[in-house]
Amino acid sequence: MIPLRVSIAAAIAAGLLLLVIVELIRSRRLQERYALLWLLTGAVLLFFALWRGALMKVSDLVGIQYPPSALFVMAAFFILLVLLHYSTVISELAAKNLALAQRLALLENRLREEALEQEPER
């Protein structure tokens, strides 16, 4: 059986997480596309914290003896997902950053050379 206190604590934690995420989106400090995974994380944790029967079933299914551990496993899994998502975001940003630096350098070069070409005419 799942101790009631564990469920209550988990529900409060998941609820707080969701509140913080929603507030971050509302105040535009977090773009929706990056918040989606976080929202899903909070929702799933809240779902299993509240519906204790489902947690029991899931832990039974995968052979976890102590059902609250299943909550931890789920939390850890989602954290991994979020981190992986960040790696892809960083990769994309790095690629864009490089492209911008290259474009900037080439434009600067062109600007300088055009200025040089015009100088002798004066």
Place this chain on the structure above:
Amino acid sequence: MAQHSTAEARRPSGTQTRRLRSLAIVPAYNEEGSLAQVLAEIRSADPELEIVVINDHSTDSTAEIAGAAGVSVVHLPFNVGIGGAMQTGYQYARDHGFEVAIQIDGDGQHDAAELPALLDPISRDDADMSIGTRFAGVGAYKATPGRRMGMVLFSTVARMLVKLKITDPTSGFRAVNRRGIELFARDYPHDFPEVESNVLAARHGLRIVEVPVLMRERAAGRSSVTTIRGTYFVIRILLSLFISVFRRYPKTVEDR
């Protein structure tokens, strides 16, 4: 005053052996010790070759030396590494309509006197890319045992992966035609680009030839590859090689 424009004056058009508009790309990161000499050598070897120095945010006087040499200089706003710098050079070549691009390291290990040999297969349109190879009987280039092992390993792997036969896959002394320029301007590997870019070129169906050339020890500065980090590099390059085979590539250059 007028000299500037006469230097740029066009050669009579319609001549039989029209020379392809060629660009030497010289990537330089803290190469103040060798850059001036490298540029002078390129000039004396081939006075008509245009030169662009890609200054990868050097912290020494590389920028001043390149500026004083009177060549075109592209300054990157921060250090992007050799792959990003080379790609910038190819983008420059693409944007300025060059038909041939040659990459020559700023550290002086590539001998500009070998330029004609490197350019020959390109100008005869026998190849889309020519690679200057260290081991082909010319000169007495001595690689460290570690590097030698790496070269053999890479060429074996590359041969297995894309049926590409290259004896010196780590050579950064290369020339490409317009197809190669457009490919590399759009897509170029990052950290240790020589090996992987060969695979990239092969996968895009570019015709690749090797040209035996003489190479020297670095004129100044240190190689970016030290023995201790060599193993790490080998693993990274192997990983990127394997990935490059499974990678999805953007649509090929104008697909012949």
